[in-house]
Amino acid sequence: MPLHVPPAPAPALRTVLTALGSPTAVREARTPSLLHAQGPLTPEVPLPVHILDRFTPAGASSTRLAGWRFLIRCGERAVAAADTMLTPDGWAFSRFFEGPYIASTERALRQAETMSQSYQPRLLSVPGLYMLTLWLHGDCTEDGATGHPAATDILVPLAPAPPGIAPHRPHRVAELLPVLTHRVTPAPLLGSPA
Structure with a gap:
């Protein structure tokens, strides 16, 4: 079935296009793939980036929107990514980067x-596990900037994944969230041996 990629805020896309058009921004990004790209660079597949930074005792999670990520394509493949973030003045370009998460996301x-x-x-x-997943949200009509993982949504860990979690293996949120909760929750302190 086709994926329903949510539309990114137009100002976020404009900031990425402006950065791609700036030789200074591309040069200072320290991304060789952008510097040596042969052909036009285009931002595609805007994905909202949500942060799962709090787990409750029941295992339920709290997420927040951190920004939008665009895959930067040159020819047939993504060679880098661009992140944007929301500031008090609106959407702003954050950074270009490359690495294993680009190919893993594709x-x-x-x-x-x-x-x-x-x-x-x-x-x-x-962040508590240094982990990034592709979150496949079942409600294709929902605003990509809002919402929380539903129990029936799918999470696909991207490579590199934490030890013991197989990358590219789809999991229902209801199956993977308890594992993540257990790993992120600190172990109780034991009393001193007397």
Whole structure:
């Protein structure tokens, strides 16, 4: 089924286009793939980036929108990504970067396109585990900037994933969230041996 990529805020896209058009921004990004790209660079596949930074004792999570990520395509593949963030003055370009999450995101998106159900793709970051997942949200009509993972949504860990969590293996939120909660929750302190 096709993925329903949510539209990014127009000002966020404009900031990325402006940065791509700036030789200084591209040069200072320290992304060799952008510096050596042969052909036009285009921002595509805008994905809202949500942060999962709080777990409750029941395991339920709290998420917040951190920004929008655009894959920067040159020819047939993504060579880098651009992040934007919301500031008090509106959307602003944050950074260009490259690395393993670019190819891993593309792979997970291709994998999601073969699923039988339609989804809205998003990114879900779990900073406490240094983990990034492709979040496949079941409600394709919802604003990509809002919402929380539903129990039936799918999370696809991107590579590199934390030890013991297989990258590119889809999990229902109801299955993976308890594992993440257990890993993020600190162990209780034991009393001193007397």
